[in-house]
Amino acid sequence: MTDPYARSAPDEKTPGPEDGRRRRWWLIAAVPVLAGAVIAAGVLVTGADDGKDGGRAAREAADARWAEGITPEWMAERMGLDVPATAGSxxxxxxxxxxxxxxLLTFTLTRAEAKRYLEKHPxxxxxxxxxxxQTTNAHDFAHFGLPEPETLKKGVRYGYVCPGATAESAQSPPDTYDTSDERCVRxxxxxxxxxxxxxxLRTHFDPGISPLPPTPSA
Incomplete structure (x- = not known):
């Protein structure tokens, strides 16, 4: 008796050289796709925004902290300025x-007192x-619940005040993040x-340049 299962099904063919070539081309084409998927997965794991400073900004934000025990007098001394006795808040x-x-340092004065203060600190x-x-990425004075001064546009005047600056240093505007010894205050x-x-008033310091006041004990 003839075994009906001994014959191949009508749509089955014995593998030939052409089938081997097709498989090889399929594997070659699949390699770049698989490699791209691996790279994409790596970007997702390490953080796609690292190349755009997003990762660095997140790390810096995580490292930031507000020091305790900071008084207006302490801050004014390090800025080289003063807080008038009549200053409010x-x-x-x-x-x-x-x-x-x-x-950071902020206070209020009468308009006449403010005029004298600016004349004293040109x-x-x-x-x-x-x-x-102006546009700004700063979130400094928001710590006090105040708007950032760069966002104000009416009744505002501003400049760099450099206590003890030499004539040479006054010829060019200081850098936004000037941390030199002859520091200027915005x-x-x-x-x-x-x-x-x-x-x-805002100024910048190198990390650890000013010994911080002792932390108040609990």
């Missing part, structure tokens, strides 16, 4: 990061007035009411 803060530290060059609100004066002005 004086507040200070010092943020420590892995790249640079940031010192800028390198002249006072500037923004033509429109000063904004904002006439926020018809009778009062707020002074914003």
């Amino acid at each position: 004086p507040r200070a803060a010092y943020e420590v990061t892995s790249r640079f530290d940031t010192g 800028p390198d060059g002249k006072w500037l007035e923004p033509t429109s609100a 000063l904004y004066a904002h006439d926020y009411t018809p009778t009062r002005a707020r002074i914003y």
Whole structure:
């Protein structure tokens, strides 16, 4: 008797040289696809935004901390400026990061007192007035619940005040993150009411350049 299973099905063929070539081409074409998938998976694991400084910014934000025990007097001394005895709502803060530290000081004065304060601490060059609100990535004075001074556009004048600066250093604007010994302070004066002005002061320090005040004990 003839075994019906001894014969191949009508659509089955014995593998030949052409089938081997097709399999080889399929494998060659699949290699780049598989390699791309592996690279993409690696990017997802390591963080796709590292190339755009997103990863670095996240690490710096994680390292940042606000120092304790910072007083307006302590901060003013390190800025080389003063807080008038008549100043209202004086507040200070010092943020420590892995790249640079940031010192903040703010207080209010009457408009007449603010004018005298600015005359006492003139800028390198002249006072500037923004033509429109500036964009900023800073979130410094938000620590006090205040708007960033760069975002203000009415009743504002600003400049770099450099206590003890030499004539040579005053010829060119200081760098945004100037951390030299002859440091300059970014000063904004904002006439926020018809009778009062707020002074914003910000400067930057190399990490650890200023010994911080002792942490208050619990």
